[in-house]
Amino acid sequence: MSHFEHDDHSNNLTTEASDFSQIIENGLSRRRFLQTATAGSSVAFFAASPIANAMARPPKAKPLLGFDAIPTSTLDTIVVPTGYQAEPLIAWGDAIHPAAPSFSQFNSAADQEKQFGDNNDGMTFLPLSRDRAVLAVNNESTDYDTLFDDHGQNLTADKVRRSQAAVGVSIVELRKGPQGWVVNVDGRLNRRITAYTQMELTGPAAGDEQLKTNADPTGTQVLGTFNNCANGATPWGTYLTCEENFNGFFGSEKNIDVPEKDKRYGIRSGNGGFNWHQFDERFDIEKEPNENHRHGWVVEIDPMNPHSKPKKRTALGRFKHENAALTINKNGRVVVYLGDDERGEHIYKFVSKGKYNEHKPEKNRDLLDEGTLYVAKFTAQDGEMHGKGEWIELTFGKNGLTPENGFTSQADVLIFTRQAATQVGATTMDRPEWVAVHPDNEQVFCTLTNNSKRGNDGMETNPANPRENNIYGHIIRWQPKNGNHASDKFFWDIYVLAGNPEQYSNDNPRSGSDNINKDNMFNSPDGIGFDNAGRLWIQTDGNYSNSGDFSGMGNNQMLCGDPNTGEIKRFLTGPIGCEITGLTFSPDNRTLFVGVQHPSDSFSAIDGIPRSTVMKITRQDGGVIGA
Numbered sequence: 001m002s003h004f005e006h007d008d009h010s011n012n013l014t015t016e017a018s019d020f021s022q023i024i025e026n027g028l029s030r031r032r033f034l035q036t037a038t039a040g041s042s043v044a045f046f047a048a049s050p051i052a053n054a055m056a057r058p059p060k061a062k063p064l065l066g067f068d069a070i071p072t073s074t075l076d077t078i079v080v081p082t083g084y085q086a087e088p089l090i091a092w093g094d095a096i097h098p099a100a101p102s103f104s105q106f107n108s109a110a111d112q113e114k115q116f117g118d119n120n121d122g123m124t125f126l127p128l129s130r131d132r133a134v135l136a137v138n139n140e141s142t143d144y145d146t147l148f149d150d151h152g153q154n155l156t157a158d159k160v161r162r163s164q165a166a167v168g169v170s171i172v173e174l175r176k177g178p179q180g181w182v183v184n185v186d187g188r189l190n191r192r193i194t195a196y197t198q199m200e201l202t203g204p205a206a207g208d209e210q211l212k213t214n215a216d217p218t219g220t221q222v223l224g225t226f227n228n229c230a231n232g233a234t235p236w237g238t239y240l241t242c243e244e245n246f247n248g249f250f251g252s253e254k255n256i257d258v259p260e261k262d263k264r265y266g267i268r269s270g271n272g273g274f275n276w277h278q279f280d281e282r283f284d285i286e287k288e289p290n291e292n293h294r295h296g297w298v299v300e301i302d303p304m305n306p307h308s309k310p311k312k313r314t315a316l317g318r319f320k321h322e323n324a325a326l327t328i329n330k331n332g333r334v335v336v337y338l339g340d341d342e343r344g345e346h347i348y349k350f351v352s353k354g355k356y357n358e359h360k361p362e363k364n365r366d367l368l369d370e371g372t373l374y375v376a377k378f379t380a381q382d383g384e385m386h387g388k389g390e391w392i393e394l395t396f397g398k399n400g401l402t403p404e405n406g407f408t409s410q411a412d413v414l415i416f417t418r419q420a421a422t423q424v425g426a427t428t429m430d431r432p433e434w435v436a437v438h439p440d441n442e443q444v445f446c447t448l449t450n451n452s453k454r455g456n457d458g459m460e461t462n463p464a465n466p467r468e469n470n471i472y473g474h475i476i477r478w479q480p481k482n483g484n485h486a487s488d489k490f491f492w493d494i495y496v497l498a499g500n501p502e503q504y505s506n507d508n509p510r511s512g513s514d515n516i517n518k519d520n521m522f523n524s525p526d527g528i529g530f531d532n533a534g535r536l537w538i539q540t541d542g543n544y545s546n547s548g549d550f551s552g553m554g555n556n557q558m559l560c561g562d563p564n565t566g567e568i569k570r571f572l573t574g575p576i577g578c579e580i581t582g583l584t585f586s587p588d589n590r591t592l593f594v595g596v597q598h599p600s601d602s603f604s605a606i607d608g609i610p611r612s613t614v615m616k617i618t619r620q621d622g623g624v625i626g627a
Contacts, residue, residue: 051443056564063562065560067571071554073573074546076576076600076603077603084619086594086617089182089615090116090183090614093611095185096115100115104607105147108162109161112192117139118142118166119167120139120597120612121137121139122582123583123593125174126233127586133173133586134173134187135172136231138228139170139228140167141227146610157280160278160279160280167195167226168197171190171191171301180591191303191306194226200309200311201294202220203316203414204315204410205315222312225295226246228242228243230323231324232325235326237302239302241299242298243295243298244322246296248273249276251269252270256285265319297321298321299312314415315371316350316368321340329486331486332355334356334367335485339432339433343451345429345431347435348376348417349373349485353372372395374391374393385466387492388489390489394424396409396413400423427462427465430470431473442479442483445536446477450471450542466497467509472510474496475525476493477493477494495536496515497509503549515566522570523543524541526542527580531589532589533627536561537559540579556578556579557570558574575596578596581597582594582614590619594615598610
């Protein structure tokens with residue numbers, strides 16, 4: 001996620017409770033919204049909340065979105081608007097070291113350590129000078145169908161090691177020349193961080209008994225990071241990579257009883273999916289029951305020092321982290337917003353104890369080790385799709401986080417953050433994915449990608465997640481009270497309900513909010529990020545069958561939204577089978593980097609093997625992307 005030409009949008013949201021209540025009374029109810037919404041108007045929906053009123057652009061303001069929207073596509077290629085071009089920057093198996101061999105399914109683990117990793121996801125562009133930069137990119141996972149010529153049917157210790165080398169993070173130097181930004185294979189900062197890179201556990205949970213293993217009796221030293229979904233960046237120059245679905249790498253040879261506290265994180269006996277436990281016993285939950293507790297964290301990496309040891313920051317809690325959206329509050333404290341990507345899980349916030357020192361970067365190195373973690377609770381008047389919110393503190397001894405309820409220390413609260421969130425009554429959400437802070441530092445947006453369980457299994461709808469069997473997803477946003485990100489109060493609304501107005505009439509919630517129409521419909525918003533001007537870039541990872549409920553939606557895509565008016569336009573469509581994920585901009589906003597993950601068929605193929613790829617998007621006239 002990157003926070004990047006900044007238009008000056010004034011924000012005069014009244015945050016006193018009495019004023020807010022009056023605005024709520026004047027707003028449209030969700031029922032009235034569904035009855036009056038039309039495909040061509042966004043007035044009704046966006047006039048309904050105080051955040052929307054505060055963000056509204058003057059009627060004569062220049063449109064924020066300055067490109068021609070593209071239609072949906074089912075082609076096996078990247079499509080961008082007229083006047084733009086998309087070129088591959090780097091793909092799985094490409095060299096990041098001069099001694100790297102060519103890509104092959106038979107590359108060894110050592111080979112892959114010199115190559116760009118698989119299934120690229122979240123990424124951050126970190127400038128070094130006007131013509132030199134570092135690109136830090138997550139390599140979320142790997143696919144045995146493409147990694148091995150036998151599709152993983154005959155797994156060996158060597159193959160497991162190869163798969164462990166394909167995931168993690170790739171740090172790649174870029175240089176700018178006549179062809180724009182290109183990879184510098186000889187860059188001294190080029191580095192692979194894999195599932196067996198030495199790392200340190202830091203913060204309040206470090207050293208706890210539940211983090212100790214046979215290989216690490218101190219509970220402070222851990223090998224590797226994997227299933228790194230999205231990302232974040234700090235103003236002191238470090239990269240934050242987020243561990244998401246780590247549970248799929250653990251398993252057991254025997255059928256064992258897994259503790260309930262671990263089941264909440266998806267840990268199961270038997271085959272977890274990747275079978276690493278068969279050849280690497282640290283992933284065998286019978287032999288090493290604590291190893292899984294050492295994953296599911298936010299990891300801070302110094303990309304400017306290739307010899308530095310990454311640090312897993314336990315103060316930010318353990319769950320299936322999607323990304324880490326960091327901002328500096330008015331009082332200098334660091335605030336990090338976090339989503340837990342699973343149905344019915346939660347949105348979190350961390351506020352640092354110490355303050356950011358812009359003049360002495362070295363003073364900021366451990367700011368993420370001390371602070372307070374909170375979880376969000378959303379409320380509203382009956383039928384409204386906007387309301388108030390509260391951040392509930394997750395500190396041992398407070399809000400029921402006591403021995404009577406199974407918590408014996410702050411380490412307990414952080415290692416089992418999901419259980420702590422449930423204990424304090426946090427709002428269950430429809431898969432909180434990426435979070436992004438608007439460049440004016442006043443609003444925060446979060447994608448809620450979908451939730452087929454909403455309305456079933458006791459998971460009732462709530463104001464912030466209003467649709468049963470939410471197959472399309474939505475984007476929620478909030479504004480901290482008095483513009484203070486450290487406040488425990490906020491106001492929220494829904495920016496967009498994704499839907500299909502071609503399949504459902506406008507009195508059906510599945511038609512979407514009134515800023516959705518036949519020309520911009522999509523499902524499963526996932527990655528989001530802002531550019532410097534405040535354009536909201538939305539990426540999808542959803543159903544691309546182009547049939548039934550999803551007919552007319554085509555392949556996964558990337559859209560661009562105006563947070564002030566609700567306008568949304570389609571900017572990019574991906575090849576068949578892919579997820580569009582990961583985005584970051586050059587500082588001048590004239591190059592956009594976008595990830596294409598797990599494409600099918602022929603995209604970036606070598607020897608018939610499709611490869612996940614980072615694309616660079618530029619305007620043919622050299623202008624600002626999206627303007």
